Amino acid sequence: MVLEKELEGKSLDQLLEVACQELGCMPEDLELEILEVTSSSGLLGMPSKKIKIKAKLKPDKMLSERANKALTFLKDLFYYTDFQIETQTNLLKDKLQIEILLKGEDLKYLVQNGGEVLSALEFLTNKIVAKSLGVGPKIVLKPEGINLEREKRLISAVKRAIEKVKTTKEPQIIKVGSQREERIVLNLVKPEKNIEAVVEGEGKQKKVILQWTNS
Numbered sequence: 001m002v003l004e005k006e007l008e009g010k011s012l013d014q015l016l017e018v019a020c021q022e023l024g025c026m027p028e029d030l031e032l033e034i035l036e037v038t039s040s041s042g043l044l045g046m047p048s049k050k051i052k053i054k055a056k057l058k059p060d061k062m063l064s065e066r067a068n069k070a071l072t073f074l075k076d077l078f079y080y081t082d083f084q085i086e087t088q089t090n091l092l093k094d095k096l097q098i099e100i101l102l103k104g105e106d107l108k109y110l111v112q113n114g115g116e117v118l119s120a121l122e123f124l125t126n127k128i129v130a131k132s133l134g135v136g137p138k139i140v141l142k143p144e145g146i147n148l149e150r151e152k153r154l155i156s157a158v159k160r161a162i163e164k165v166k167t168t169k170e171p172q173i174i175k176v177g178s179q180r181e182e183r184i185v186l187n188l189v190k191p192e193k194n195i196e197a198v199v200e201g202e203g204k205q206k207k208v209i210l211q212w213t214n215s
Contacts, residue, residue, distance in 0.1 A: 004056030006035070012051060019055035029061040063091040063137060067098045069129045070139045074100070074121075083109070096137045103144035114155050115148040146180070154181055158188045161210050165195050171211040182208060 005022055009015045012034075016027055023030070036052040067089050078085045085104040092099055102110070102118075110118040122141040129139060154174075161172035176182045182199060185208045189197040198209045 004054060006052065006054050008050060008052045010049060010051070012053070015051060015053050015055070019053075023055065023057060029058055030055050031058055059093045059096060060091070063093065063096070063098055066129050066133055066136055066139065067091060067100070069132055070098065070100060070125050073125060073128050077121075078106075085110075098137055098139045099142055100139065101142050101144055107143055107146075111143050111146055111148065111151075114152045115143070115146075118143065118148070151181070151184060154184060155188065158185050158210075162189065162192060162195060165210050165212050169212040171209050174208045174210065176206050176208055177204070182206065 005019055007015045007018055007022075009018065012032075016030070016032070019030060019032075020027055033054040033056075034051065035054055036050075038050045071087060071089065074087060077083075083104070083106040085102055085106050088101040088103070090099040090101065110121060118141055122139070125141065126139050130136070154176075158174055161174055164170070165172050174185050176185060186197050186199075189195055189208075189210060194213055195210055196213050198211065199206065200209060201207050
């Protein structure tokens with residue numbers, strides 16, 4: 001989908017009509033910027049005027065159209081996979097970005113392992129929309145109540161701590177801010193035969209201690 005177009009013609013009304021045809025929209029969906037107006041002597045000395053404009057889709061129109069296309073794809077996907085996941089859309093006009101908030105009991109299947117499945121789904125959603133409407137504002141899939149970037153950093157920190165325990169045999173401490181983060185740490189440590197995880201503290205003071213064992 002073309003988001004803006006530069007056009008040149010004899011009248012503003014003519015250019016507006018052409019812009020609507022080429023951008024596939026109504027006049028009220030457009031923002032117009034007059035770039036240049038020139039006058040010259042035409043045939044038989046009659047004055048001739050040319051107008052050059054830039055026509056572009058308003059952010060509301062552009063974002064809502066892409067959001068609708070993304071939601072159609074996601075809702076169909078969740079329906080056929082029988083995933084209980086609800087969607088809520090935020091159009092971020094300042095960032096020229098579409099944020100789709102996901103929530104529901106089956107969200108857990110998308111956010112495992114630092115959200116690898118969710119990242120793949122976000123990539124696919126953007127590809128589907130771009131194929132239909134052309135390249136445009138990014139669509140971001142955001143799980144409700146989960147900070148995936150923080151979780152990715154946590155996973156990296158736990159992996160480094162595991163390697164350090166194996167090398168030095170010294171305990172390593174990982175701070176966790178929620179039960180979900182605690183489960184992430186415990187699941188990463190679980191396959192390690194000679195490392196045990198001990199949970200200590202409560203609330204903001206909760207931590208998981210990784211320590212070497214000879215068993």
